[in-house]
Amino acid sequence: MTMGTQTDFLIIGAGIVGLATARELRTRHPESKIVILEKEDVPGRHASGRNSGVLHSGIFYAEDSLKAKVCSQGGKELKEYCFNNHLSIQKIGKVIVPTQENTDSILQMIYERGKKNGIPVNLIDQKELKGIEPDAESKTGKALHLPEVCIVEGVEVVSHLAGELVQKGVEIYYNEPFLSVDLKKKMVKSKQERISYGYLFNAAGVYADKVAHFFGVGEQYSILPFKGLYYSVLPDSGLRVNGLIYALPNLKFPFLGIHFTKRLNGEIAAGPTVVPALGRENYWGFRGIHPFDTFRIFYSLFNLYLANHQNFRAFVWNEGFRFIKKRFYEGAKSLVPSLRMEHLVKNSKVGIRAQLVNLKTMELVNDFLIEKGENSTHVLNAVSPAFTSSFAFSKLVLDQAGI
Numbered sequence: 001m002t003m004g005t006q007t008d009f010l011i012i013g014a015g016i017v018g019l020a021t022a023r024e025l026r027t028r029h030p031e032s033k034i035v036i037l038e039k040e041d042v043p044g045r046h047a048s049g050r051n052s053g054v055l056h057s058g059i060f061y062a063e064d065s066l067k068a069k070v071c072s073q074g075g076k077e078l079k080e081y082c083f084n085n086h087l088s089i090q091k092i093g094k095v096i097v098p099t100q101e102n103t104d105s106i107l108q109m110i111y112e113r114g115k116k117n118g119i120p121v122n123l124i125d126q127k128e129l130k131g132i133e134p135d136a137e138s139k140t141g142k143a144l145h146l147p148e149v150c151i152v153e154g155v156e157v158v159s160h161l162a163g164e165l166v167q168k169g170v171e172i173y174y175n176e177p178f179l180s181v182d183l184k185k186k187m188v189k190s191k192q193e194r195i196s197y198g199y200l201f202n203a204a205g206v207y208a209d210k211v212a213h214f215f216g217v218g219e220q221y222s223i224l225p226f227k228g229l230y231y232s233v234l235p236d237s238g239l240r241v242n243g244l245i246y247a248l249p250n251l252k253f254p255f256l257g258i259h260f261t262k263r264l265n266g267e268i269a270a271g272p273t274v275v276p277a278l279g280r281e282n283y284w285g286f287r288g289i290h291p292f293d294t295f296r297i298f299y300s301l302f303n304l305y306l307a308n309h310q311n312f313r314a315f316v317w318n319e320g321f322r323f324i325k326k327r328f329y330e331g332a333k334s335l336v337p338s339l340r341m342e343h344l345v346k347n348s349k350v351g352i353r354a355q356l357v358n359l360k361t362m363e364l365v366n367d368f369l370i371e372k373g374e375n376s377t378h379v380l381n382a383v384s385p386a387f388t389s390s391f392a393f394s395k396l397v398l399d400q401a402g403i
């Protein structure tokens with residue numbers, strides 16, 4: 001056990017949010033000591049290294065939301081970062097297609113919102129859609145095209161960022177899970193370390209609620225893990241996917257649902273699902289399950305179902321069973337009707353969304369949520385598009401902390 005490490009800033013979690021926070025701290029406080037505690041042996045082992053890698057435009061988010069505030073700017077900064085550092089990035093564009101009839105007014109509203117916010121977006125008809133994505137189909141005959149949308153490789157971005165931070169003097173302690181805190185002494189205990197901090201940032205992803213509770217912060221919130229499974233489309237399917245094909249989402253929910261992506265390696269992927277996971281790190285089968293936590297998850301799901309805010313019951317029946325291949329196929333086919341079930345093979349990529357639930361109102365928290373504690377700030381809901389937004393989001397986190 002090492003005794004008595006002291007640091008000005010301590011960050012829990014080396015996902016994109018923790019790393020971006022360290023980057024911004026280094027810019028604002030060049031002389032400070034910054035330590036990141038990470039429980040895994042590499043950065044980005046969880047959501048940041050297991051996502052779709054889409055730099056979202058921010059078009060879906062309500063104007064008064066934090067997501068709207070930082071997504072578009074964050075996307076621009078991350079794009080620039082990837083170009084400047086020669087990281088993999090490709091401009092592939094995105095189409096958004098209605099999969100239900102009578103949704104043109106929502107499409108129009110999103111289009112106008114995008115225009116107002118300066119997002120490059122075109123309202124297109126079926127013929128134009130076919131010119132961009134020949135196999136995609138719109139239920140209403142209209143669609144949106146966002147030609148500037150890019151994809152990146154999450155793991156590559158996070159690894160590069162971590163390396164750069166280390167070069168700039170940030171210390172990352174791997175295999176060091178945060179275990180507890182002495183609030184009076186401002187001292188954190190991890191597996192091997194005791195670290196005194198001046199100010200702490202909690203960016204622990206799917207464990208952010210648990211860490212926050214040690215600080216008496218966010219007691220009314222709990223994280224529900226939702227599993228994102230992907231399928232690959234067989235190359236000999238003949239299916240034509242040139243960029244990203246997304247469905248027009250239900251804006252009441254924080255999820256964008258199944259989409260088609262042409263990956264940087266040319267592979268076509270479909271996914272991810274939004275099915276409840278049995279544990280915070282339950283990527284496969286029964287792995288990553290802890291009985292008490294599984295009980296907590298079911299209890300929360302049951303209460304969300306009873307309360308039925310945001311039309312949760314319909315969400316469960318529509319999306320909750322997409323782990324069954326036939327149900328996944330039905331969802332994917334609504335975007336690309338020529339898809340056949342035999343075109344789909346399970347992809348090894350699985351991600352888990354750290355979705356926050358407000359236990360008082362029994363609602364899924366739609367926006368990013370940052371809460372302050374004593375000498376600490378807690379990022380409680382860093383759901384999508386937190387990857388895209390991370391550089392701009394970290395500025396907001398520090399501004400809110402007054403640092």
Ligand SMILES: Cc1cc2nc3c(=O)[nH]c(=O)nc-3n(C[C@H](O)[C@H](O)[C@H](O)COP(=O)(O)OP(=O)(O)OC[C@H]3O[C@@H](n4cnc5c(N)ncnc54)[C@H](O)[C@@H]3O)c2cc1C
Pocket residue numbers: 012013014015016017018037038039040043044045046047048049050051052053054055056176177178179203204205206207208211227228229272350351352353354382383384385386387388389
């Ligand atoms: C399937 C899927 C697809 C997505 N697609 C996109 C997309 O296309 N575009 C986009 O912008 N966003 C997307 N997202 C969302 C995005 O990936 C996340 O919002 C983002 O990665 C969150 O970053 P984070 O740093 O908060 O979490 P994480 O990356 O999970 O990092 C948290 C870190 O904290 C560590 N940690 C946890 N507990 C402790 C502890 N006690 N002690 C020390 N360390 C700890 C973990 O090991 C982890 O490294 C997607 C998410 C999923 C799951």
